[in-house]
Amino acid sequence: MELQGHERCVSRVPIFSHLEMDELEEVFQRVNHRQMKKGEYLFMEGDISSALYVIHKGKVRIYRLNDNGEEQLIRVLTHSDFTGELSLFSDDNESKSYAEVLEDAEVCRIDQKDIYDLMNKYPNISIKVIESFAERLNDSESLTTNISLLNSKEKLLEYIKTHRSDEQLVLTMTKKHLASYLSMQPETLTRTFNRLEAEGYISKINNKTYRILK
Template structure:
């Protein structure tokens, strides 16, 4: 079932989950497809069941700014619930073949009235995401490139002191608002300084705990 392992729904009983599933349209997308593009109407909540999706904006020069990467259980389109702008100002691109649960705004409102806990879960996740966006904006404004990468490592390292990148380095450089060449140079500098050790292109181990 598309919604079974999704955090905003998995607290429901089997019967309640079946009712949600009746309102869900499950769709498959191929790499390079889009869930939505800037200018499309905000009229659905999209919940990623399988795959990976990147959310990004284009600035006035047409340069991409990565906002976040969706992994299974994540969702996008929730701003349709809170009014405001009626059109998307970002793009949701499929990074790898994906399965997505789509719930229309009207159906979601009905579910929220019947199961208020769903709304609470959405608000909790949205609040966390908003805090992350605000912190990221602060980091970009106040930190240099090396400080931003170190802060990213500090906040994304796992319990075993490994940084396991869930996005490409090109996307990471966009997320951290720096050129890919700058990101590569800083990674190499941190390795040379003995602060991190490279396991593979997506995995690093923290060696100097002062950065944590």
């Protein structure tokens, strides 16, 4: 069987990637496929949402607003990334965050009831979901530690360390969003990038790509 685009996307999501083809076909039957435009939202704070969203194409940013109304970026989703899993296992289905489309996107949605049915039939899905929770909790704790203990240079160096690919750093988000993610002002992030270049840590290739020198 040759998979269609959004089917390939769902098949690569960690919580489904271990399934056999006949099992995946059952997942595909439960998927709702949506085209979304830049600036639209999958969900907003206060929305009642109980579905898993998988990104096939485009980019979606997940963020929250703090008590001062300032945005705190949580992550940027790209191909095969997913969100909404927390709402599937909570009595409170009210969203605490925003999911904004950054680039025109194709999104696959699987409703809570369908996820429950699949987990009952294929218990390994539950294990993969728990592994996903653990990974994201670890990422969240690491980010909290970095924000509270590290200065701007240390934050950016830690980000480079965890997001590099071989000898390069390719930014998957704008520097404005990266600044939000690292809890610093955009101007501070720009100065910090310049400082790392001046100190020989990185060399700029283009606006989104840096060569890592040490």
